[in-house]
Amino acid sequence: MASGVQIPCVFILDEEEGLNAFAAGFSPNEAVIGVTSGCVKTLTRDELAGVIAHEFSHILNGDMRLNIRLTGVLHGILVIALLGYTLIRSGIYSRSSGSRDGGGKIAIIFLGLFLMLIGYIGVFFAKLIKSAVSRQREYLADAAAVQFTRNPLGIANALKKIGGFIGGSRIQNARAEEMSHFFFANGMRSSFTYLMSTHPPLVERIQRIDPSFDGDFTKAPKSGKPDTGGRAGISGFAGEASIRANSEDIVSQVGTLSTENLEYASKLMDSLPQELKDATRTGVGSRAAIYAFLLSEDEKIREIQIQYLAHYGDPEVYGKTIQIEKAAENLSVEFRLPLSDVAISALRHISEKQYHVFIKDVQYLVRADGKIDLFEYALHKMIFRHLKPVFERTKPAPVKYNNIHSVLSHCEVLLSCLAHRGTDKEEEKNSAFRLAAGKIEGGDALKLLETKNCGLSALDRSLGELASSAPKVKKKIFESCVTCVVADGWITLKESEVLRIIADSLDCPLPPVMPGKFAPAATA
Template identity: 40%
Template sequence: MDFFTAQEHARRKTWHLVVLLVLAVLALIVVTSLAISIALHLMNGGQSGAQTSLSTQGMWSALSVELIAGVAIAVLAVVVLGGLFKQRQLSGGGRAVAEALGGREINLNTHDADERRILNVVEEMAIASGTSVPSVYVVEEESINAFAAGHQPNNAVIGITRGTIRNLTREELQGVVAHEFSHILHGDMRLNIRLVSVLHGILLIGLLGGMLLRSMRFRRVGGNKRDNSAAVILGLGAALMVVGYAGTFFGNLIKSAVSRQREYLADASAVQFTRNPHGIGNALVKIGSHTQGSYLKAPQAAEFSHLFFGQGIKLGFTRMMATHPPLKNRIQRVMPDWDGRFEVRWPPQHNDHDAHGSVDSEGGSDDRSDAKLSRGTLTAVLTAASAQTAINAIGQPSQRHFAQARATIEALPERIRTAAHEPYTARALIYALLLSDEHSVREQQLEALQQIALPDVYRALMDIGPEVLRLNIELRLPLVELALPALKSLSVKQAQHFRLCMERLINADGHVSLFEWTLYQLLLNNLGEKNSGLSHLKLSDLQPECQRLLNVLAAAGQDNSDEISAALNAAESELPFALSAIDEVSDMQALSLAVERLRRLKPLHKPVLLQAMARCIEHSGHIRPAEAELFRVMADILDCPMPPLLSDEL
């Protein structure tokens, strides 16, 4: 399944979830109505002095349209309000989930070798797949498990247990992380966190029932024979238990039905990403051989069990409630030659990690020759095939992309790489990227920035800025991607001040360049300040917006009107409408408005626009850096994570 089909499939799964929710709510209304009718029947029997019995006729006589309507309103109110409450709790995205499970965000400049290793794997995976580098949380449990959580890729986090990073080799960690990135790329993560909110409303009925049932222990039952309250209490207690069990049953059934098949797909994607079935396969074998398996002790583990890499909670009497397929089945699918025994060689303590994770104590998939081969492509000319290859790799990065990502990280000077991991210096790096090559303009920018920037950040800019200005142009976007986790840790007030400083730098000369616009949009898109709304528009609804974007893209790589027209003609061959040249191509505000509308394209309409963009930039036979940057940033804005563009030299 390709990326765009997977996104559409995830949208349809959301509607299936709504149908299942409606059925569950109807079932709860029926159960609750019957329970209340039994209670009313018992109460009426006690008040009239007649012998109390649970006859079918008596129960039906207690039912009425008013009773059923009242129960329906009450159940719907609890489900809706409970879901909205949980949605508000999880509004922080993946961070809220990780913290609810007791996770601690790993310091980006940690000196712990195991933590440094997992950060390196996540950074490489993110840059190779074209996604925003997520924050990484460690859960201090000895079991082997992990999860990805968030509403969007730009607020996703990777959570991982201490047992995972301590017991798995680098290639096994790559398999686990690739599995979690599959959930991010294919829309599962968003579906899973919606599922938590939806099911909380259903489960809340059971929780309320349990609370009421426990409160009845403190009620005294009188000895009056005409007082039938004891039977009523028992009836209500039993009814509440039934309602509570029904809510839990339907909630878990929905969660399990949605989750199991997605785990098989994520396992297959992990093998496809890494080209190494033994990475994820051996990680699963180690779960089977580990004393604590993949079970988590966190109090809220059951609520988030469908997010985990492995079965996070122990099952009861049936596998119907399992959120994950059987471990043996998962292993046999990725490693058909597995002998069926949970016997693995546990790694020794990792003592020979280098500072940047390019070497693992056991070798694994960290091939130096791949990294060395890719390093030469950092300055290579991108050909016409590069854009098409990148589109085909959306959601499906290859081993070449991982080698390129590793080489890119290694090509960054160590001082700059370290600076990207700290909030103060990360801001200084972004400011340095926005500085003009022209001395007079740069002096204007620095003068404007000095008036409002934090003194420590400004000093860091003056210290590291010259080194950033000397970077190869191909390293600019990867540097921004590495800095994103540090920038996401800024408070709301700090983020607003950071945005103000960027705007002051951009507007210092009264002109917004294409690179300045591109960098600004990339940061806004990944720092959670943009909301695309519903993806419901067709490409035919957005002809003016497509025309403006493609005109800007054509002008970014061509020097004369004839070449711009040729680029537009090439793009037009992929579109259902004609294109024409427009005036004021340099109007970045108009481009921003156009992009806002383009963000709302339906998933299956996005690849058509990307193909048109690829035709536009590749028609001359080679792709310039400005074209490549805008191409990838637009893919990011469209929520289509595009891997790095590769040359044909590999």
């Protein structure tokens, strides 16, 4: 919740007794974390939290994509050497019928030797680069783990246990070397040289976190207790029309996780009803929470929705929905989307049959009153975006647009939608639109569209196309969107929800917008 990233699935490597872990995936919202059974059996809760926080840092910082690219580059260079080896074998074992053929065989063998030499030299230097990059990313992830958990002894003691454990962090799988740079600690035998190691020395990593460590791994580490300190009550949009914000601060939070974000998320979770928090941790409860959030305030429509769930929904989920209905109804609007985000993580573990029933139920509840409001649109889009790839095996959309000029028409729709939702005053709409368009190359040619052309369906179509843009293009688009939203120096609850939709669609993890100085409530 604090980072704006979906909670990753965690898998246990049952056959690995070494103390290790890794993160993998093409994007933060599709990531998984693997933990060895040795970690689960040996580490304390605080130590395991430190390891998971380390891996989550790799997810948040995009290290997974970098690791996959490094693996691809290494294999590509290795293919050159393998091609050379194949040519040598074909030259040696092929039959020749004369001196000309014999000369051809020699040429093929020498070509093979040349390719093998080039390939293996390339692999050697590529491994040096991979190891150097990996070591630096490990230091950064260790520091981030301390920041996330606020408990330096957690990750420090986990590293100490690895040093004193008989099996260390060794991974037994035969393909471990290819993915050695993915792991929390060195998964291979000690390298003959530091230059070829994908991880810094354990002692050095520990001393950066715990300077008092003397390098003696025989001393059993003591479990540390996180110092969470006192927690004040949550503040936010509740009872207020808007909060103070500026575009630079919001954009700088994309893909980051600060102590302030963690504190805010902790306070937010503490302020929620316990029965709703408990519900979002299970498949049944998560579906019930989503249903409860979609129940209409209109009593007649709500009754129709409840009757539908009673007749066509899962009986257990229906019962849970009725049980938490009142708590969901009393929950402040600004908490519903973040809590729904948490619920979606649990929904990844329901069955395929349950998923299809759930989607059908959600669509009915959304359309029951004949219209779709912003929250319903945001929730519906969030559900489809994160669950459809899991249950319908859809592939990630390929990059279609590598420059901003290819998507200017969609940017025009997106910025127009934001400008119209930000204010009712035409002068302020035009000012916000022009300011945002100025952030885009070629934006001077864009024009503010009429309100009738800026509905949720138009927004949805444009977001669908913009999601196929290259990362550098997405960054420019999101910066212009933020500029449009906070052009007046304030951000409303509805504007923050729209920003979360856009950020999620563009794979730009955005933490919840934290309140600063409050603006006075708007008057009619």
